[in-house]
Each structure stands twice: as C-alpha cells, then as structure tokens.
Amino acid sequence: MIYAATIFLSSLLLFLVQPLIARLILPWFGGSAAVWTTCMLFFQVLLLAGYAYAHGVARRRYEPLIHSALLVAAVATLPIMPAESWKPAGGAEPITRILLLLGATVGLPYFLLASTSPLVQAWFARARPGANPYRLFALSNLASLLALLGYPLLVEPYLSAREQVSVWSWLFAGFALLCAALAWRTPRPAAAPGAAQAAPALAARDIAWWLALSATGSVMLLAVTNHLTQNVASVPLLWLVPLALYLATFIIA
Incomplete structure (x- = not known):
C-alpha cells in the first residue's frame, strides 16, 4: 500500500537523520554534550512546525502543488553532508552555529518528513472514508523505533559517514517521488459548508x-x-536511549 510505504519510509528517515547529522558535526564542536542537546532542540521545534504546516496545507486547494514544490526544493539541497565552511572558528558561539x-543542511528535508505522518493520515482518511487511519500512526511509530535502534547497532558500525549520508539522501529522493505521487492521486477535500459551523x-x-x-x-x-551526555559520554547509543523511551510513550498511548 502506497500510504503505508510512504509513512514508513518518512518516519524511518526522520529518526535516522537525527543521530546521523549529530554524529557528523560532533567532532567539529569538541565532542561537547551541548551538540546533541542543541540538535534535539532543533528537531523538536521543527517537528512541531511540520505538524502545523500539515494542519494548514491539508485544507488548501493547491495542496499537491505546494507540497510537491517543497519536495523538489528539499531534494535540491541533497546530499546532507555539512560543508566544511560550517566548521566553527576559534571563538565562535557554538549553539547559534549548530542551529x-x-x-541549512537538513532543515527543509526534516520539516517535510515531520509533516508526512499527519498529512498521509489525512490523505488516507479522504481517499478511504470509514477506514481507520490510526493504523498508519502505529506504523509510523514502529518505523521511528526501528530507526533509533538500528542506527547504533546496524548503521554506524558498518557504514562510513559518507556512505550514511549517501544512502539517506537517495532514500529521501525516493520518498519525495512517492510522496509527490501520493499527493496528486489523493482526492481533493470535498466542500462542506456546514461542517465548520457544526x-x-x-x-x-x-x-x-x-x-x-x-x-x-x-x-x-x-x-x-543533557545529564547523560555530560556525566557519562556523548555517544549516539546514549543519545538515543531517552529518545527511544520518549517515542515509546506515543506507542503505549
């Protein structure tokens, strides 16, 4: 099913890119625990922005055009390898530079991935009235958890940094094609003048x-x-344990 494939791939990429990009820039900022905390802040804010965008664009007449244009723009930013010019100078303020x-590197791709789960659920409900779209939400959480567990165990030990970036970027390009096709094939929202008042x-x-x-x-x-990375070690495995527990609360709920 194209809806399930799109939402699974988007959630997988959404949670793979977080440790991936943080791991890439960690040496640039001296291995500081603040790197992952700043990354987490960035991703949490952008996740909320993606949800807000999905809520707004799902009601628009030109929704497929808007979303497809953003997907094309995101693909144009690939690959997500940070440029050497972003390396901090001696006295540069690290938090602002990390943000x-x-x-610049993953902002737009991450924003669109964050918007995918609510958007695809809305498209599914529109295309199949009466069907339960919340199964897709469960699938999204499963893919996210697989990404978090898979990165330190299967991705980081066996792929170099450039290989990780390359694989992720190609998968995102495939996701963009899948998502754009789904946006255009989904029926537009039916006009229901009395629904909003009701x-x-x-x-x-x-x-x-x-x-x-x-x-x-x-x-x-x-x-x-922040407590774990400051008092134990700033490594991806420790970064991902609290995030996996946080995600598990959505699965339990």
Missing part, C-alpha cells in the same frame, strides 16, 4: 494546556539527555 548549520471551537485554555503538557515531555527529554 544555522542544521537549518464543529465546536476549541477553547484557548484547552489548547494552551495541551501545548504545556507536550512541552513538559520535551523539556524532560532534553534535560535527561
């Missing part, structure tokens, strides 16, 4: 409460990861 580096509006207080609860989990993830 800019990530934005749905009760969400209270601002409820929205703020949900965001605060979600932010608490992200803050705990960053704090625990």
Whole structure:
C-alpha cells in the first residue's frame, strides 16, 4: 500500500537523520554534550512546525502543488553532508552555529518528513472514508523505533559517514517521488459548508494546556539527555536511549 510505504519510509528517515547529522558535526564542536542537546532542540521545534504546516496545507486547494514544490526544493539541497565552511572558528558561539548549520543542511528535508505522518493520515482518511487511519500512526511509530535502534547497532558500525549520508539522501529522493505521487492521486477535500459551523471551537485554555503538557515531555527529554551526555559520554547509543523511551510513550498511548 502506497500510504503505508510512504509513512514508513518518512518516519524511518526522520529518526535516522537525527543521530546521523549529530554524529557528523560532533567532532567539529569538541565532542561537547551541548551538540546533541542543541540538535534535539532543533528537531523538536521543527517537528512541531511540520505538524502545523500539515494542519494548514491539508485544507488548501493547491495542496499537491505546494507540497510537491517543497519536495523538489528539499531534494535540491541533497546530499546532507555539512560543508566544511560550517566548521566553527576559534571563538565562535557554538549553539547559534549548530542551529544555522542544521537549518541549512537538513532543515527543509526534516520539516517535510515531520509533516508526512499527519498529512498521509489525512490523505488516507479522504481517499478511504470509514477506514481507520490510526493504523498508519502505529506504523509510523514502529518505523521511528526501528530507526533509533538500528542506527547504533546496524548503521554506524558498518557504514562510513559518507556512505550514511549517501544512502539517506537517495532514500529521501525516493520518498519525495512517492510522496509527490501520493499527493496528486489523493482526492481533493470535498466542500462542506456546514461542517465548520457544526464543529465546536476549541477553547484557548484547552489548547494552551495541551501545548504545556507536550512541552513538559520535551523539556524532560532534553534535560535527561543533557545529564547523560555530560556525566557519562556523548555517544549516539546514549543519545538515543531517552529518545527511544520518549517515542515509546506515543506507542503505549
């Protein structure tokens, strides 16, 4: 099924790129624990931005055109190997430089991968009314967990940095083709003038409460990861344990 393949590949790439890019730039910044913490902050913010984009673009008439154009732009940024020019100078402020580096190197591809799970679920529900799209959410979490467990055990030990970047970039190009094809073949949203009025509006207080609860989990993830990397070692295996536990909470829920 094209919906399942698209969402599986996107989630796999989404969670593979995080340790991959952090591992590449770690030596540039002296192996500091702040590298992974800063990367995690960047990815968490961009994940939220991807969800917001998916929520907004799914209602647009020109949704396939907008999303396809962004996919083409993302493919044009490949491969995701950071340029040597991003290496910090002696007294450069590391956090800002890491954020800019990530934005220039993996920003757009990651943003689109982050938007894929909610988008594909919306497309599936639109194409197959009555079918349960939340099975795709479970598949997305499975792929994410496989990526987190697979990177330190199967990817990092056997592939060089350039090989990892090359494989990831080719897989992303394949994902982009798959996602663009799916966007164009999915029926456009049907006009339903009375639907918006029938749905009760969400209270601002409820929205703020949900965001605060979600932010608490992200803050705990960053704090625990920072503690481990500062007091034990700044290595991918330790980076990924808190992230895998964080992801497991979505699977359990």
